[in-house]
Amino acid sequence: MTDAIVADGVRKRYGEKAALDDLHLTVGHGTVHGLLGPNGAGKTTGVRVLTTLLRPDAGRATVGGYDVVRQADQVRRRIGLLGQHAALDEELGGRQNLEMFGRLYHLGARRARTRADELLERFGLADTGTKAVKQYSGGMRRRLDLAASLITEPQVLFLDEPTTGLDPRSRAEVWASVRSLVGGGTTVLLTTQYLEEADQLADRISVVDQGRVIADGTADELKARTGGDRVDVVLRDAGQLGAALALLPIDVGEVSVDADRRLFSAPVADRMGALTQVVRALQEAGIEAEDIALRRPTLDEAFLHLTGRSEDAGADAVRAGEAV
Amino acid sequence: MSAVGAVETAREERGGRVSLALSDSWTMTRRELAHWARQPVQVAVGLVFPVMILLMFGYLIGGGREVEGKYIDYLVPGTLALTMAFGLESTMIAVTQDLNKGVIDRFRSMPMANGAVLVGRSVADMLQSAVGLAVMTGVGYAIGWRAHASAGEFLAALGLLMLFRFAMLWIGIQLALVAGKPEMVQAVQILVWPVGFLSNAIATPESMPDWLGTVVEWNPMSRTATAVRELFGGHGAGAGHPWAAVIWPLALLAVFFPLALRRFGALSK
Numbered sequence: 001m002t003d004a005i006v007a008d009g010v011r012k013r014y015g016e017k018a019a020l021d022d023l024h025l026t027v028g029h030g031t032v033h034g035l036l037g038p039n040g041a042g043k044t045t046g047v048r049v050l051t052t053l054l055r056p057d058a059g060r061a062t063v064g065g066y067d068v069v070r071q072a073d074q075v076r077r078r079i080g081l082l083g084q085h086a087a088l089d090e091e092l093g094g095r096q097n098l099e100m101f102g103r104l105y106h107l108g109a110r111r112a113r114t115r116a117d118e119l120l121e122r123f124g125l126a127d128t129g130t131k132a133v134k135q136y137s138g139g140m141r142r143r144l145d146l147a148a149s150l151i152t153e154p155q156v157l158f159l160d161e162p163t164t165g166l167d168p169r170s171r172a173e174v175w176a177s178v179r180s181l182v183g184g185g186t187t188v189l190l191t192t193q194y195l196e197e198a199d200q201l202a203d204r205i206s207v208v209d210q211g212r213v214i215a216d217g218t219a220d221e222l223k224a225r226t227g228g229d230r231v232d233v234v235l236r237d238a239g240q241l242g243a244a245l246a247l248l249p250i251d252v253g254e255v256s257v258d259a260d261r262r263l264f265s266a267p268v269a270d271r272m273g274a275l276t277q278v279v280r281a282l283q284e285a286g287i288e289a290e291d292i293a294l295r296r297p298t299l300d301e302a303f304l305h306l307t308g309r310s311e312d313a314g315a316d317a318v319r320a321g322e323a324v
Numbered sequence: 325m326s327a328v329g330a331v332e333t334a335r336e337e338r339g340g341r342v343s344l345a346l347s348d349s350w351t352m353t354r355r356e357l358a359h360w361a362r363q364p365v366q367v368a369v370g371l372v373f374p375v376m377i378l379l380m381f382g383y384l385i386g387g388g389r390e391v392e393g394k395y396i397d398y399l400v401p402g403t404l405a406l407t408m409a410f411g412l413e414s415t416m417i418a419v420t421q422d423l424n425k426g427v428i429d430r431f432r433s434m435p436m437a438n439g440a441v442l443v444g445r446s447v448a449d450m451l452q453s454a455v456g457l458a459v460m461t462g463v464g465y466a467i468g469w470r471a472h473a474s475a476g477e478f479l480a481a482l483g484l485l486m487l488f489r490f491a492m493l494w495i496g497i498q499l500a501l502v503a504g505k506p507e508m509v510q511a512v513q514i515l516v517w518p519v520g521f522l523s524n525a526i527a528t529p530e531s532m533p534d535w536l537g538t539v540v541e542w543n544p545m546s547r548t549a550t551a552v553r554e555l556f557g558g559h560g561a562g563a564g565h566p567w568a569a570v571i572w573p574l575a576l577l578a579v580f581f582p583l584a585l586r587r588f589g590a591l592s593k
């Protein structure tokens with residue numbers, strides 16, 4: 001059986017700008033694939049090509065084995081789309097929206113109605129079904145949009161930055177929904193700007209930059225390449241940074257230092273072990289720390305490692321070798 | 325295949341493309357009707373506006389007009405045609421707004437009939453125009469207008485008005501598809517007004533300077549207004565070529581209908 005999603009050398013230009021520049025992608029059936037990249041990387045353009053909304057200039061793409069250009073109708077029967085911006089009729093109520101989409105998927109009037117009720121119930125929107133969508137909160141809108149993309153239990157679901165702009169609670173709800181879908185065998189392509197999100201949800205991740213995939217693998221593989229989790233330590237006295245760095249265990253990777261914020265940041269392989277080691281070492285040397293935190297690498301740090309350039313020119317991260 | 329998917333496939337085998345396209349178009353029409361139900365005030369305002377034009381010209385300005393017969397018999401068919409012409413603007417606004425909504429992306433990512441969105445728009449706009457015609461003829465009757473026509477002639481007159489509206493509708497769709505941006509709607513609004521009033525809707529071409537009279541007589545809207553006046557009777561026949569009121573709209577449709585469909589199909593490529 002062919003893969004659920006294949007993009008083979010897909011290109012799309014907007015004037016001078018190549019939004020997609022030879023994009024290659026393979027997503028296996030029933031897996032969650034993360035498309036990770038900064039703003040403007042080409043994630044949305046990629047999703048729009050794969051969901052038949054945009055015709056590529058060159059290259060080939062299939063979803064469920066069907067060509068997105070020549071067999072668009074077959075593709076449309078098998079996909080669900082949660083776009084970057086809400087794709088709902090704002091004037092209508094939540095139930096009216098879902099019923100309308102159900103009819104357009106040709107479920108028939110009665111089935112469209114019961115399906116709308118099921119989904120409203122499942123996404124905690126049953127009480128607000130008659131309220132116009134324009135009066136919904138951001139989180140409710142996102143959930144309704146997700147519900148709309150699930151009307152036919154699609155084989156392949158596209159989620160374009162599903163949690164950008166959501167509060168932590170709504171984000172957790174969307175994550176939970178995605179996880180439960182994956183249990184049902186749906187293939188998911190998820191775009192995100194957050195490494196943590198891809199880490200939490202995706203089986204495999206493709207890092208996208210300037211319209212092409214620059215790295216690809218499981219979250220662990222990528223993290224190994226980007227230095228894994230990090231310990232951030234803020235010292236009371238910037239003058240002690242040098243002394244503190246000398247104490248660090250040998251197995252840490254590239255350390256970044258920000259003297260202005262009296263901070264150093266070290267990648268660590270063994271999360272809790274490294275944390276206790278750092279705390280103990282600092283204590284024994286009598287170096288006072290103001291704050292110690294364990295965190296995932298940021299997208300910016302991942303980028304620094306993968307591309308050798310910082311996505312944000314003003315980023316704090318500095319290569320340890322240059323700073324120390 | 326999932327349970328819902330199986331339902332869909334079964335229906336599709338039974339249905340066939342045409343009945344699916346009809347069903348999609350009906351769903352999109354229902355969408356427009358649901359919009360009305362949620363915005364009754366907006367719908368009412370849309371109906372009151374042409375009535376105001378009728379009353380304004382009938383009472384304030386109309387008194388001294390030089391036309392044979394009663395001015396009201398001249399004015400009512402004119403304002404009916406004028407209302408149909410202004411429909412171009414409301415169609416264009418509605419389509420422009422729709423195209424700039426996120427929901428269009430969802431429609432386009434679904435296996436629905438291409439063009440059902442436009443059919444829904446057309447049916448809803450034609451319905452609204454029919455209601456508008458009913459309201460205006462009612463108000464016209466209340467202020468003294470009478471049709472001296474058989475039922476057949478009366479219906480034929482309404483038919484010509486609706487045909488003209490249908491042509492305006494597809495021009496409106498095409499302009500919305502070409503312009504695309506809400507800012508462009510204003511430019512068209514500014515243009516529709518002179519085209520609407522550079523007609524014989526409220527004044528006879530004979531009462532105008534020669535060159536203007538010629539422009540006015542060639543205006544397709546004037547042809548519809550003239551033919552409708554003749555069918556309603558009460559206003560001396562022989563004003564020209566009644567077939568022009570059929571041919572003009574059909575000619576406009578022959579140009580703009582395929583243009584708009586093609587343009588819509590090629591959207592977002």
Ligand SMILES: Nc1ncnc2c1ncn2[C@@H]1O[C@H](COP(=O)(O)OP(=O)(O)O)[C@@H](O)[C@H]1O
Pocket residue numbers: 014017018019037038039040041042043044045046
């Ligand atoms: N409709 C468009 N017209 C012109 N440029 C566009 C258009 N859509 C996207 N782009 C450009 O293509 C690039 C990729 O955009 P996009 O796919 O939206 O990135 P992402 O979703 O990763 O933020 C960006 O540089 C963006 O400015």
Ligand SMILES: [Mg+2]
Pocket residue numbers: 040043044045084160161
């Ligand atoms: Mg995007």
